[in-house]
Amino acid sequence: MRSDVDAGAPVLACREVSKRYGRTQALDAVSLQVRAGEMVALLGPNGAGKTTLFQLLTGLFVADSGSVEVLGADMRRDPVRALARLGVVFQQPALDLNLSVGASLRFHADLHGLPRAQSRPRIEALLERFGLTPVAAKPARELSGGNRRKVELVRALLHEPRLLLMDEATVGLDPASRAQLVEEVLQARAEHGLGVLWATHLVDEAERAQRVIVLHKGKVRFDGAAAALCESQAAPTLQSAFLQLTGGEKNEKVVA
Numbered sequence: 001m002r003s004d005v006d007a008g009a010p011v012l013a014c015r016e017v018s019k020r021y022g023r024t025q026a027l028d029a030v031s032l033q034v035r036a037g038e039m040v041a042l043l044g045p046n047g048a049g050k051t052t053l054f055q056l057l058t059g060l061f062v063a064d065s066g067s068v069e070v071l072g073a074d075m076r077r078d079p080v081r082a083l084a085r086l087g088v089v090f091q092q093p094a095l096d097l098n099l100s101v102g103a104s105l106r107f108h109a110d111l112h113g114l115p116r117a118q119s120r121p122r123i124e125a126l127l128e129r130f131g132l133t134p135v136a137a138k139p140a141r142e143l144s145g146g147n148r149r150k151v152e153l154v155r156a157l158l159h160e161p162r163l164l165l166m167d168e169a170t171v172g173l174d175p176a177s178r179a180q181l182v183e184e185v186l187q188a189r190a191e192h193g194l195g196v197l198w199a200t201h202l203v204d205e206a207e208r209a210q211r212v213i214v215l216h217k218g219k220v221r222f223d224g225a226a227a228a229l230c231e232s233q234a235a236p237t238l239q240s241a242f243l244q245l246t247g248g249e250k251n252e253k254v255v256a
């Protein structure tokens with residue numbers, strides 16, 4: 001466990017974040033925190049605002065109002081320092097399929113200015129850690145979908161972030177690979193004291209998180225433990241609690 005952030009200290013703080021697209025209020029005064037060593041599931045049906053929130057958290061867009069801080073660095077005033085402390089796996093796969101896994105990671109490390117004496121052993125260790133050493137010399141196109149996502153996870157961890165953002169990162173994976181990725185991230189969180197925000201519309205992925213934040217129509221509808229969510233809705237399962245809370249709207253994508 002690294003010692004630069006106390007366990008339980010906030011690594012992400014969003015305060016009253018709002019974003020509008022024309023007439024659509026995509027986010028409406030969203031406040032949330034992620035602490036070091038904690039995996040938080042951001043659960044919401046299609047159109048809830050998850051992607052919009054991630055775009056603000058990664059500095060791609062600026063909120064209309066409110067603030068985003070990563071380890072105390074304000075995303076608007078000090079984006080370089082804020083971004084230096086976070087890693088992200090985006091919803092859309094973004095690997096060069098022709099590059100070998102090793103070359104892709106080395107390129108990324110160089111791009112981010114990591115000294116090679118540091119980055120090379122770190123890449124080796126992470127490849128080993130995620131069981132990717134046997135495929136390190138292969139071009140990404142020869143890897144399974146699950147392994148490609150793991151390479152993206154390794155890439156996101158190369159600069160030793162304190163906050164990891166996973167934006168519906170299991171899209172397109174089979175159930176076993178999805179479950180494995182969740183476990184890998186949970187372990188990485190424990191080993192490195194990472195704060196993780198895991199956006200998903202799949203309730204089974206949220207079940208493994210320490211805390212669940214339900215986003216619906218741009219607002220935070222619930223923030224707490226999965227068991228407390230079930231209790232608040234007098235529902236037997238997280239799935240039924242989520243459906244009740246979000247209006248029980250028929251939505252295929254929320255069903256795991």
Ligand SMILES: Nc1ncnc2c1ncn2[C@@H]1O[C@H](COP(=O)(O)OP(=O)(O)OP(=O)(O)O)[C@@H](O)[C@H]1O
Nearest residue numbers: 021024026044045046047048049050051052053201
């Ligand atoms: N660039 C845009 N222009 C106009 N409206 C947008 C834009 N991006 C998102 N929206 C709208 O903002 C709302 C939130 O969308 P967002 O993509 O953030 O939701 P989401 O929770 O990520 O959904 P999904 O699970 O389908 O990816 C939706 O009503 C969407 O139609």
